[in-house]
Amino acid sequence: MRTRSVAASLAGCTAVLLALMTAPAHAADPARQTLPAGDGWASEGAGTTGGAAADAAHTHTVRTWAEFTAALAAGGSAPRIIRVVGTLNATEGGCEAFEADGYDFARYLADYDPAVWGRDTPVSGPQEDLRAASAAAQGRAVKAYVPAGTTIIGVGRNAGITGGSLQIRDVDNVIVRNLTLESPLDCFPQWDPTDGATGAWNSAYDAMVVHGATHVWIDHNTFTDGRYPDSSLPRHFGEVYQRHDGELDIVRGANHVTASWNVFADHDKTLMIGNSDSAAATDAGRLKVTLHHNLFTGVVERAPRVRFGQVDAYNNHYVVGSAYAYSLGVGFESRLYAEKNAFTLPAGVDAGRILKKWKDAPLTAVGNRVNGRAVDLVAAHNALNPSDTLRTGAGWTPALRTGVDDARAVPELVRARAGAGKVC
Numbered sequence: 001m002r003t004r005s006v007a008a009s010l011a012g013c014t015a016v017l018l019a020l021m022t023a024p025a026h027a028a029d030p031a032r033q034t035l036p037a038g039d040g041w042a043s044e045g046a047g048t049t050g051g052a053a054a055d056a057a058h059t060h061t062v063r064t065w066a067e068f069t070a071a072l073a074a075g076g077s078a079p080r081i082i083r084v085v086g087t088l089n090a091t092e093g094g095c096e097a098f099e100a101d102g103y104d105f106a107r108y109l110a111d112y113d114p115a116v117w118g119r120d121t122p123v124s125g126p127q128e129d130l131r132a133a134s135a136a137a138q139g140r141a142v143k144a145y146v147p148a149g150t151t152i153i154g155v156g157r158n159a160g161i162t163g164g165s166l167q168i169r170d171v172d173n174v175i176v177r178n179l180t181l182e183s184p185l186d187c188f189p190q191w192d193p194t195d196g197a198t199g200a201w202n203s204a205y206d207a208m209v210v211h212g213a214t215h216v217w218i219d220h221n222t223f224t225d226g227r228y229p230d231s232s233l234p235r236h237f238g239e240v241y242q243r244h245d246g247e248l249d250i251v252r253g254a255n256h257v258t259a260s261w262n263v264f265a266d267h268d269k270t271l272m273i274g275n276s277d278s279a280a281a282t283d284a285g286r287l288k289v290t291l292h293h294n295l296f297t298g299v300v301e302r303a304p305r306v307r308f309g310q311v312d313a314y315n316n317h318y319v320v321g322s323a324y325a326y327s328l329g330v331g332f333e334s335r336l337y338a339e340k341n342a343f344t345l346p347a348g349v350d351a352g353r354i355l356k357k358w359k360d361a362p363l364t365a366v367g368n369r370v371n372g373r374a375v376d377l378v379a380a381h382n383a384l385n386p387s388d389t390l391r392t393g394a395g396w397t398p399a400l401r402t403g404v405d406d407a408r409a410v411p412e413l414v415r416a417r418a419g420a421g422k423v424c
Contacts (some may be wrong), residue, residue: 030423031059031081031153035175035217039402040258040290040312048215048258050151050175051079059083061155065090065164069144079149084179085156090142090164095187098137103130103188112191114237119193128190135188135204142184142205143167146174154178157421162226165205170212177219180420181207182226183267186243191236200239206246210254212282218259222420223247225266244268246302250289250309251275253282257289263419266298266321274307277332277359283308284333290400291316293410295418296327305329305358306336312398314339315405317414320349326356328377335394336363338377342410343370351375352384364394369407 035048042048051058058080060071065088072082091097108127110116117123142164146152148171154160160180168174186203193199207223210216225244234241247264250257250273264270274287287309296303298321304311306329313336318327320343328338343354351370355363355377365377382389405413416422 030177031083031151035258036402038400040260040292040400041256041288042215042217042258042290043400044215044256044288046215048173048175048217048256050173050217051081051149052151053149054079054081054151061085062088064088065092065161068161072144072146072150077148080147081151081153084152084154084159084161086158087160087162087180088164089162090144091138091162091185091187095138098134098141098187100130100133100137103127103134108191109236112193114193114199117193119199122194123191131188131190135186135190138187139204145169146171146176148172148174151175152177152179153423154180154420160222160420161207166208168208168210168213168216172214174213174215175217175219176208176221177217178221178420178423180222180224180226181247182224183207183228183244183247185228186245189241189243198239199237201236201242203242203245206249208248210248210250210257212253214255216254216257218248218257218262220261220418220420220423222263223265223267223270224263229266230268246270246272248272249275250287251283252279253286255286255288259289259291259294261293261414261418261422263295263297264299264303265295268300270296270299270302271304272302273304273309273311274331274334277307280308280333287311290398292401293405293414293418295319295414297321301325301327301356302329303327305331305356306334307331308333310335310337310394310396312337312339312401313341314398314401315407315410315414316341317411318343318354320345322346324349324353327354329356329358330361330363330390332359332361334359334361334363335396336361336365337394337396337398338363338365338368339398340367340404340407340410341369342407343368343375344411345371350384351377351380352382355381355390357381357385357388357390360391362391362393362395364392367407372408
């Protein structure tokens with residue numbers, strides 16, 4: 001596998017642009033671009049083409065959430081392209097639009113205050129039933145189900161979705177590019193007094209879920225909490241009133257996914273690959289995911305957390321903020337291969353925290369750099385955790401790569417090209 005310099009990689013992007021300028025107009029349309037051959041797990045087999053073959057009748061330009069969901073539902077099984085102009089707001093009417101008659105948050109807090117309800121029993125009763133009904137109404141409104149053979153692409157630099165959750169479920173061949181996805185804000189988190197020692201608020205709605213789907217390319221998007229960072233959330237019962245779930249989940253038998261040139265910003269539980277140790281029936285031998293040239297900035301954990309999957313993570317840049325747990329989570333029967341990533345850690349954060357061992361599983365971590373210096377991530381973890389060490393040797397070598405950049409070039413390269421508005 002060759003290693004590229006930043007200049008060579010940027011030149012490659014320029015070459016793509018020049019090629020498109022001289023190609024037929026049809027090929028020059030970014031909405032009809034397909035995943036390049038050999039570009040990660042999503043290029044396996046027939047590759048990922050999304051809606052590139054869509055005819056005029058199945059090519060849509062949308063400016064509202066209603067137009068977007070209608071375009072997803074129209075046209076049967078034919079390939080489709082959906083161009084997003086501006087920001088689509090899935091919760092334009094506010095949380096009040098989803099409230100079941102009789103739901104009262106002040107009453108909810110009074111009924112389930114631990115001083116009244118205790119901490120040993122899950123909440124139940126009229127207000128919890130009404131909260132659940134309200135949550136179901138929000139779920140119906142904000143979940144958008146993406147059909148097979150679809151390309152969703154933002155137009156220009158300012159296209160995106162707020163309040164919505166893209167559901168790529170049990171379908172094949174989907175492309176999502178050039179969108180700013182503000183994490184959905186759960187209007188009705190559930191209080192669980194039995195979650196941990198002091199209870200917790202649990203929310204739903206990831207910005208994007210890949211569930212049982214295959215051949216999915218997620219490229220040049222920006223995932224962010226946007227206007228509602230966790231620092232802005234209130235506390236109830238002594239715990240953060242958590243209204244966010246994940247930014248991207250890849251779960252339940254999903255397979256052959258490439259996530260490239262995205263920004264994942266300012267979030268807690270960011271990217272989960274495999275959501276249960278008990279999901280072997282769907283997940284064993286699947287969850288094959290490539291993550292390359294993504295920027296993880298200010299995220300607390302799960303970048304990603306992996307169960308089962310053969311995950312190839314290379315040339316990503318991790319910029320760690322003041323709130324930090326770990327970056328790469330090694331989970332049940334996972335086979336993570338982490339190569340030539342760059343980590344920027346603040347003073348006081350030990351490189352041994354980059355890896356987190358959830359379950360015993362081998363991994364390969366080679367050529368990575370921390371603050372510009374070559375670091376053996378497994379050795380750093382084991383030095384910090386001598387009683388709970390990790391094993392090296394993932395047992396496989398990635399082959400589906402178009403080229404690997406020198407880790408020293410990664411911060412500049414990813415800063416210049418990752419995220420929405422930078423499709424080349």
